[in-house]
Amino acid sequence: MFQPQDFKKNALLGLLPEEELTRLMPHLEKVTLKLGQSLCESGQQMSHVYFPLDSIVSLLCVMENGSSTEIAVVGHEGVVGVSLFMGGETTPSRAIVQSAGDAYRLKGQVLKNEFYRAGPMQRLLLRYTQALLTQMAQTAVCNRHHSVDQQLCRWLLLSLDRLTGDELVMTQELIANMLGVRREGVTESAGKLQKAGLISYHRGHITVTDRPGLEARVCECYAVVKREYDRLLNHHHVA
């Protein structure tokens, strides 16, 4: 069954001109990503790149002692595996599925062939990579200067933007791993948000009940990143 609108659930695929998308379609393979699944271990070569539809993937930087920090998050607006077309083939970071869902994947070689045509796909992927750069930079600043409270808000909003509903399936333990803080710290911050009536959660399920409230409480980092994504990835730029 031919479903063009299905591809377009991913913003990058959706921004491709018809010609490019048609060329790629035969190679796009739909897969379901499970919570916690690893798409890429540190330093490992990826066989495919992934275009999430309703799934969310976290890029993590893991340290020798095992503690980790999320450096960026990828959802339907992006692609996992930029190192393949950037030429490095591998990266020192891990890619973990943070929210289960579907994605299209493409064999690395197919993507590279398309990329090296130096057409719309290349321009699009490079713009996306720049957005990713901004996200990482802002994450670095946020880690330095902002409280766990604010970072939790940022994280929730970033996730929400990449989901269809308003519920996240995610334990506080996992959030703590993402943010690189203690689980107890997340418990405390989440408790505040719940008391303030912004979210309600229960054993691994978080429901955002007052998104504007979250936005009022989040640090500027969220808006900076969002603005940059909007600027870099809209239809004006893909002639």
Place this chain on the structure above:
Amino acid sequence: MFQPQDFKKNALLGLLPEEELTRLMPHLEKVTLKLGQSLCESGQQMSHVYFPLDSIVSLLCVMENGSSTEIAVVGHEGVVGVSLFMGGETTPSRAIVQSAGDAYRLKGQVLKNEFYRAGPMQRLLLRYTQALLTQMAQTAVCNRHHSVDQQLCRWLLLSLDRLTGDELVMTQELIANMLGVRREGVTESAGKLQKAGLISYHRGHITVTDRPGLEARVCECYAVVKREYDRLLNHHHVA
């Protein structure tokens, strides 16, 4: 006077095949960068990209309240202005000269023309951008998990790698701005390093006297980044 070896002080230019370098030469303009000079303000379009020779440029993320954090550092191994060829034209970060010295610069349009030939220059710049990604990611983790002591070591080593001598012209105040910490924190950490005999400093001049000592004390972040730069930017990859 024709001085091919001069260009090659910058690793990226040095890795270019003769043909590409020859094509660019007429457009490469040598400039002297002064300490504290701004090459790019947040959100501003750059007219040129800069290939540092013996100068060092810091990429900073500035926040609304004015406090800032260095997210990456660029020296003779790289180029300032990746957003020009990545397609975004601007970035939300600032580029400030951290150590005075020379650089070659290239008009934005000339670089883009070369980039869109999709030849060795493009591959090289993309590999460099990936290295930059790694540096930012590692900076984010380091900000989260490591002490000011360790971060100061990392910062000193990163700077040292990009200088010819073993002396940095840099006040503790400026270092604090880079690391996004208090000036007093830097004073304290630098004092420890001096007592340990690793560095000696005096009113804006820091001399590294025991580099192996610094390397023994630095966190893993330094090595991760260095390894990735070495891997991505060596002559094997530019066929």
Place this chain on the structure above:
DNA sequence: CGCCCTATGTGCGCTGGCGTACAGAGTACG
């Protein structure tokens, strides 16, 4: 139903880094 495992809540002492304030010491410059 009862057991166990997982998720969350809470409390405690500790410490690193913050904000602030101020004191000495170099250095530039009139």
Place this chain on the structure above:
DNA sequence: CGTACTCTGTACGCCAGCGCACATAGGGCG
């Protein structure tokens, strides 16, 4: 040569987040 400014040292209280320990509670599953 003296003054003004910059750079560095030090001290104090404060607090966010850490590490640890342990208490509850929900849910799955035999």
